[in-house]
Amino acid sequence: xxxxxxxxxxxxxxxxxxxxxxxxxxxxxxxxxxxxxxxxxxxxxxxxxxxxxxxxxxxxxxxxxxxxxxxxxxxxxxxxxxxxxxxxxxxxxxxxxxxxxxxxxxxxxxxxxxxxxxxxxxxxxxxxxxxxxxxxxxxxxxxxxxxxxxxxxxxxxxxxxxxxxxxxxxxxxxxxxxxxxxxxxxxxxxxxxxxxxxxxxxxxxxxxxxxxxxxxxxxxxxxxxxxxxxxxxxxxxxxxxxxxxxxxxxxxxxxxxxxxxxxxxx
Numbered sequence: 001x002x003x004x005x006x007x008x009x010x011x012x013x014x015x016x017x018x019x020x021x022x023x024x025x026x027x028x029x030x031x032x033x034x035x036x037x038x039x040x041x042x043x044x045x046x047x048x049x050x051x052x053x054x055x056x057x058x059x060x061x062x063x064x065x066x067x068x069x070x071x072x073x074x075x076x077x078x079x080x081x082x083x084x085x086x087x088x089x090x091x092x093x094x095x096x097x098x099x100x101x102x103x104x105x106x107x108x109x110x111x112x113x114x115x116x117x118x119x120x121x122x123x124x125x126x127x128x129x130x131x132x133x134x135x136x137x138x139x140x141x142x143x144x145x146x147x148x149x150x151x152x153x154x155x156x157x158x159x160x161x162x163x164x165x166x167x168x169x170x171x172x173x174x175x176x177x178x179x180x181x182x183x184x185x186x187x188x189x190x191x192x193x194x195x196x197x198x199x200x201x202x203x204x205x206x207x208x209x210x211x212x213x214x215x216x217x218x219x220x221x222x223x224x225x226x227x228x229x230x231x232x233x234x235x236x237x238x239x240x241x242x243x244x245x246x247x248x249x250x251x252x253x254x255x256x257x258x259x260x261x262x263x264x265x266x
Contacts (some may be wrong), residue, residue: 122149
C-alpha cells in the first residue's frame with residue numbers, strides 16, 4: 001500500500017509498512033508553529049490507528065535542520081511562561097515527545113539542527129540516526145524559556161546526571177558525535193550515507209514480527225515506573241495479542257522450515 005498526504009507544511013508518506021513524517025518548513029529551519037503542531041498530532045493519531053504501519057521515520061525538510069523547536073516568529077511566543085506551561089500538550093512537543101500511546105517504533109533521521117523542541121522530539125523517538133554535521137541542544141534557557149515538553153525530565157533519565165546538566169544548564173549545542181558518546185544517538189554517518197543508514201534500521205525492524213515489536217514498545221513505555229518483576233506481570237493489550245498471534249505461529253514455522261518469515265502482522 002502506498003499513501004501520501006501533504007498539508008500545512010507536514011508530509012506523511014506511507015509505503016510498504018513504513019511511514020515517513022517530514023516537517024517541511026525549511027525556510028524557518030522546520031520550526032513548529034501551532035498549525036504545524038496540530039497537524040503533527042493528527043498524523044500521530046492516524047498512525048496509531050493504522051495497523052499496517054510497522055515503523056515510522058521522522059525527519060525535517062531541506063538539508064539544514066531536523067527541527068529547531070517552536071517558531072519564535074509565531075503568536076505563541078507572545079504567551080507568558082505561565083500561559084505556555086498551562087497550555088502544554090500532554091503528548092509533548094509536536095505531539096510526540098511525551099506520547100505513550102504510539103506502539104510503533106519511531107526512527108529520528110536527524111539531518112541538521114535538532115534544537116529546543118526539535119531535540120525533545122528526538123527524545124520521543126526510539127532510534128536516532130544522525131548526520132555527522134547535525135547539532136543538538138535544549139537551547140530554551142538562552143531565550144528565557146525552559147524545556148518543559150520532556151527535555152528536562154527525559155534527558156536526566158537517559159544519560160548520567162553530569163552529562164545531562166552540562167546541556168540543560170548551558171543551553172549549548174552538542175555535536176552528533178558527542179550525543180552518540182552520551183548514548184542519545186545510535187549511529188552517526190556522513191550526510192550522503194544518512195538515507196542508507198536509516199534504511200538499514202528500517203529493514204532490521206521489518207525483519208521482526210510486527211506484533212512482537214508493538215508489544216516490546218508498549219511494555220517499555222507503560223511499565224517504566226515499575227520494578228522488573230511487576231512490569232513482567234502486566235497483561236498489556238499488545239503483549240497479550242502478540243502471545244496469541246499468527247505472527248508467533250509463522251515465526252516458529254519459518255524457523256523450522258529454514259526460510260524467512262512472512263509476517264501476517266496479526
